[in-house]
Amino acid sequence: xxxxxxxxxxxxxxxxxxxxxxxxxxxxxxxxxxxxxxxxxxxxxxxxxxxxxxxxxxxxxxxxxxxxxxxxxxxxxxxxxxxxxxxxxxxxxxxxxxxxxxxxxxxxxxxxxxxxxxxxxxxxxxxxxxxxxxxxxxxxxxxxxxxxxxxxxxxxxxxxxxxxxxxxxxxxxxxxxxxxxxxxxxxxxxxxxxxxxxxxxxxxxxxxxxxxxxxxxxxxxxxxxxxxxxxxxxxxxxxxxxxxxxxxxxxxxxxxxxxxxxxxxxxxxxxxxxxxxxxxxxxxxxxxxxxxxxxxxxxxxxxxxxxxxxxxxxxxxxxxxxxxxxxxxxxxxxxxxxxxxxxxxxxxxxxxxxxxxxxxxxxxxxxxxxxxxxxxxxxxxxxxxxxxxxxxxxxxxxxxxxxxxxxxxxxxxxxxxxxxxxxxxxxxxxxxxxxxxxxxxxxxxxxxxxxxxxxxxxxxxxxxxxxxxxxxxxxxxxxxxxxxxxxxxxxxxxxxxxxxxxxxxxxxxxxxxxxxxxxxxxxxxxxxxxxxxxxxxxxxxxxxxxxxxxxxxxxxxxxxxxxxxxxxxxxxxxxxxxxxxxxxxxxxxxxxxxxxxxxxxxxxxxxxxxxxxxxxxxxxxxxxxxxxxxxxxxxxxxxxxxxxxxxxxxxxxxxxxxxxxxxxxxxxxxxxxxxxxx
Numbered sequence: 001x002x003x004x005x006x007x008x009x010x011x012x013x014x015x016x017x018x019x020x021x022x023x024x025x026x027x028x029x030x031x032x033x034x035x036x037x038x039x040x041x042x043x044x045x046x047x048x049x050x051x052x053x054x055x056x057x058x059x060x061x062x063x064x065x066x067x068x069x070x071x072x073x074x075x076x077x078x079x080x081x082x083x084x085x086x087x088x089x090x091x092x093x094x095x096x097x098x099x100x101x102x103x104x105x106x107x108x109x110x111x112x113x114x115x116x117x118x119x120x121x122x123x124x125x126x127x128x129x130x131x132x133x134x135x136x137x138x139x140x141x142x143x144x145x146x147x148x149x150x151x152x153x154x155x156x157x158x159x160x161x162x163x164x165x166x167x168x169x170x171x172x173x174x175x176x177x178x179x180x181x182x183x184x185x186x187x188x189x190x191x192x193x194x195x196x197x198x199x200x201x202x203x204x205x206x207x208x209x210x211x212x213x214x215x216x217x218x219x220x221x222x223x224x225x226x227x228x229x230x231x232x233x234x235x236x237x238x239x240x241x242x243x244x245x246x247x248x249x250x251x252x253x254x255x256x257x258x259x260x261x262x263x264x265x266x267x268x269x270x271x272x273x274x275x276x277x278x279x280x281x282x283x284x285x286x287x288x289x290x291x292x293x294x295x296x297x298x299x300x301x302x303x304x305x306x307x308x309x310x311x312x313x314x315x316x317x318x319x320x321x322x323x324x325x326x327x328x329x330x331x332x333x334x335x336x337x338x339x340x341x342x343x344x345x346x347x348x349x350x351x352x353x354x355x356x357x358x359x360x361x362x363x364x365x366x367x368x369x370x371x372x373x374x375x376x377x378x379x380x381x382x383x384x385x386x387x388x389x390x391x392x393x394x395x396x397x398x399x400x401x402x403x404x405x406x407x408x409x410x411x412x413x414x415x416x417x418x419x420x421x422x423x424x425x426x427x428x429x430x431x432x433x434x435x436x437x438x439x440x441x442x443x444x445x446x447x448x449x450x451x452x453x454x455x456x457x458x459x460x461x462x463x464x465x466x467x468x469x470x471x472x473x474x475x476x477x478x479x480x481x482x483x484x485x486x487x488x489x490x491x492x493x494x495x496x497x498x499x500x501x502x503x504x505x506x507x508x509x510x511x512x513x514x515x516x517x518x519x520x521x522x523x524x525x526x527x528x529x530x531x532x533x534x535x536x537x538x539x540x541x542x543x544x545x546x547x548x549x550x551x552x553x554x555x556x557x558x559x560x561x562x563x564x565x566x567x568x569x570x571x572x573x574x575x576x577x578x579x580x581x582x583x584x585x586x587x588x589x590x591x592x593x594x595x596x597x598x599x600x601x602x603x604x605x606x607x608x609x610x611x612x613x614x615x616x617x618x619x620x621x622x623x624x625x626x627x628x629x630x631x632x633x634x635x636x637x638x639x640x641x642x643x644x645x646x647x648x649x650x651x652x653x654x655x656x657x658x659x660x661x662x663x664x665x666x667x668x669x670x671x672x673x674x675x676x677x678x
Contacts, residue, residue, distance in 0.1 A: 001056055001114045004035045006046055006121070013354070014060060015126055018328040021341050022352045024089075029061030032121055033095060038328065039115070042101075050098035057101075058121050059094045062087040097539035107487050128295070128353055143225050143232045147206040151243050159212070159244055165196040170213065173197035173224070176240055177206035184211070186324035186434070187574035201226040208232065211487070213255030215241065215248060222257035267658035281657035284649050288642075290342045291349035291654035295356065296369030301443060301628045301652055303640035304378045306651040307674055310624045310642040311341050311478065313393040319343055329390065332356040349654035359384055359660070374626050374638050375423065375482045375672050382422045396614045397422055398479055400473040402515045407458040415517065416548045418470075423672075427484045432499045438668070449513055459551050474615040479510075481673040483629065494638075496628070500668035508675055511618035528552050532559075540574045546611065569594050573601070620675035628671045641665045 002194040008013070016023045017030055022041035024030050032038075033186040035054040040047075049055045066085040093104040109115050156179030162169045163183040171193045182200045183193030197209055211222035221241075224234045234240060238248045277622055283289075288309060309315055311314035317323075322335035334355040341350050347530035350472040359381065360366040366377060386392050403416040426444040431437045449470040485496050524546040531552050532542040537559055544564075545555035572594050573583035578601055623643045628635030640651040641659075648659040 002035055005113050006117055007014040007352055012037045012124055012126055013039040013127055015128055019044045024060050024062045029059050031057035031059050033057055045096045046098050049096040055096050057094045059092045061090045072519045142230050145225050145227050146234050154243055156242055163196050166192055166194050168501045172212045173209040174212050175206050176208045189420040204433055213258045215251040216253040217249050284658045287343055289345045289656050290347055291656045293349050293351040294653045295353055297371050299638040300372050300374040300377055302653055303501055303638040304374055306640040307624050315339055317393050334358040364666045396477040398613055399476045402471050402473055402517050404469045407465050409463040410461040412460040414549055423482050425479045425482045425484055428499050436498050438498050438500045438502055441501050460552050471513050473515055474613045475618050477614045477677050479620055479675040502668055505667050507620035508620040509618055538571050540571050573597050597633045616677055621677045621678050623676045624674040625670035627669055636653050
C-alpha cells in the first residue's frame with residue numbers, strides 16, 4: 001500500500017467531497033486518499049483513482065445520535081452554549097478503480113506505517129470543528145463602574161417587585177447604587193417595559209443595574225452598565241446584592257437574561273418568514289433555492305454570497321468550464337463548487353466552508369466564528385475576485401468619481417480622482433433615539449456627496465473654508481449602495497442607528513451626480529513636472545500627482561501620502577507609453593514579470609477589464625439587498641433578499657422563502673443594496 005506522510009501541520013478535509021457536496025452523512029460517505037489525503041465522494045474517488053493512480057482510500061461515514069440540551073450561553077462549542085449533535089462513525093478501507101471499488105479488510109494491512117496512518121486519520125477531529133475556528137462566545141467582562149461601585153447611597157434596602165414609577169411586575173432592574181427598581185426598555189415590537197430604569201440613570205448617573213428575575217444560586221445574573229452601554233459581569237455580585245437583603249444562594253431564577261434571549265433569537269430568527277396574518281411564507285424551490293449553512297455566526301458571509309449569486313453574469317462566470325477544470329485547492333474550483341450547487345437547487349442547503357478557507361485563509365477575522373461587517377466582507381471578496389481575475393464581470397460594478405474641492409473664499413477648485421470604487425457609501429446624519437428616523441435617499445445623496453469643510457485651508461488664498469462635491473465619471477451596469485448605519489453614540493460607543501431609507505425600488509435616478517471631467521483630460525503643467533522631478537520623483541508619479549492637485553507643494557504631499565500608488569514595475573511598463581491601468585492589467589496577467597507584461601501589451605490580447613468602465617443611463621432598479629437585524633453587531637443577524645422572476649426571495653442562512661405578493665420586503669431597512677440599470 002502506497003501511503004503519504006501525515007505531518008502534525010497537515011490539515012485533512014474529512015467531512016465533504018472537495019469537488020462536490022456529498023459528505024459523511026450520505027449513503028456512501030466520503031473517501032480519504034491515503035496517499036495525498038484528498039477527500040472525495042464515491043464517484044470522484046473513481047475519477048481520482050483513474051486520473052491520479054491513487055487507489056486506496058479510508059471510507060468514513062457517520063450516523064447521528066440525538067442529544068437534547070438547552071443552551072444558556074451565547075456561544076458555540078462552549079459549555080452552556082450551542083452544542084454540536086453527537087455521532088457514531090464507521091470506517092473501512094476501499095480499493096477503487098475507474099469503475100467501482102472493493103472493501104480491503106483492515107486486518108490485511110500488515111505495514112506498520114500504514115496501520116499507524118489509518119489510526120491517525122480515524123482520530124482526526126472533524127475539520128469544521130477546529131476549536132480555534134469554530135468556537136465563538138460573547139465575552140462579558142467586568143467594567144470599571146462595577147469595580148468602582150459606590151453603595152453608600154442606598155435608600156431602598158428592601159426592593160419591591162414592581163417598578164417604582166409604574167405598575168409593571170416583570171422585566172425589573174435594580175439599581176446597585178441606590179436600590180431604585182425600574183422597568184426595562186421598550187422593545188422594537190412593543191413588548192418590554194416603559195424605560196424607567198434608563199430614565200433613572202439619566203437623572204442620577206447611577207450606572208449599573210441587575211435584572212431581578214435573573215438572579216440564580218450559581219451567581220449568574222443579568223447586569224447592565226448604562227454608562228458603558230454594555231452587558232457586564234460582577235465578580236462580587238453576592239456581596240453587592242446582600243446590601244439589599246437578597247440572598248443569592250436561595251434566589252430563584254424566573255426570567256431570561258439578555259444573553260439567553262439573544263441565544264433564542266439566534267436559534268429561531270423566524271419572524272422574517274411569518275406574514276401579517278400569521279401564515280408562514282412559502283418555501284422557494286428550483287434553481288437558486290439552496291440555503292447556506294451558518295458556520296458559527298457567518299450570516300454576514302452567507303448573505304453576501306447569496307447577493308452575488310443573484311448576478312446572472314457572475315454566476316455564469318464562476319460556473320464556467322474554466323473554473324470547473326481547476327484543482328480543488330484553487331479558489332476558482334471552490335467558487336464553481338458552491339455556485340454550481342446554488343444554481344442547481346437540488347439540496348436544501350450547503351456549507352460555504354471550503355470556499356471560505358480558500359478565499360479567507362489570510363484574513364483571520366473572516367476565518368473566526370465572530371460576527372463581522374457584511375459590507376467589509378463584500379469589499380474584501382470583491383477585491384479578491386477582481387485581483388485574481390481582472391476580466392471578471394464584477395468589474396462592471398466599479399465606478400470612478402471626481403472630487404471637486406472649492407474654496408469658499410477665492411473659488412479655487414482642487415480636483416482629485418477616486419478610481420475603481422465598488423460601493424457607494426451613504427452616510428446619514430447621526431441619530432441615536434429609539435424612534436425610527438425616516439430619511440429620503442435623495443437627502444442621503446446630498447449630504448454624502450456635498451460636504452462642507454469649514455476648517456480646510458486653501459493652498460491659493462490661505463483662507464479656511466471649502467465645499468466638496470463628489471460626482472460620478474461613469475454609471476456602472478450594477479450599482480452597490482451601502483447605508484452607513486453605525487456611528488459613535490454620545491457615550492462613545494459604536495451603535496447602530498434606527499433609520500429607514502425612503503426610495504422607489506423601481507426608479508433610482510442619480511443623473512444629477514454625473515461629471516464630464518475625465519482624469520486623462522486633465523492637462524498638467526510641464527514646468528511643474530520638471531520642478532517636481534528635481535525632488536527625485538519619477539515622471540509618472542509627478543504627472544499623477546498634478547492630475548489630482550494644482551500646486552507643487554500639494555503635489556509633493558500627494559506623492560508622500562500615496563507612496564505605493566505606482567510600484568516600480570508599473571512605472572517601468574508606463575515608461576513604454578502605456579497607461580497605469582494597462583500596466584497593472586498586464587502585470588496581473590504575467591504574474592508581475594515586466595518583460596512579459598510589455599510583450600503582452602504589444603501583442604494581441606483581450607481588452608483590458610479596466611481600460612473602459614461600463615457607462616450608460618442613470619436610472620436603476622433594486623434587485624437585491626442585505627439587512628442587518630438587531631441593535632448590536634455582537635448579537636445581530638444578516639439576511640439577503642433577492643428579486644427572482646418577479647418574486648422577492650428571502651435568504652436567511654439555510655432557510656429560503658418567498659415574500660407574499662401583498663407583503664413586499666421592508667426595502668428601507670437595508671444595509672447594502674444592489675441596483676441594476678433599467
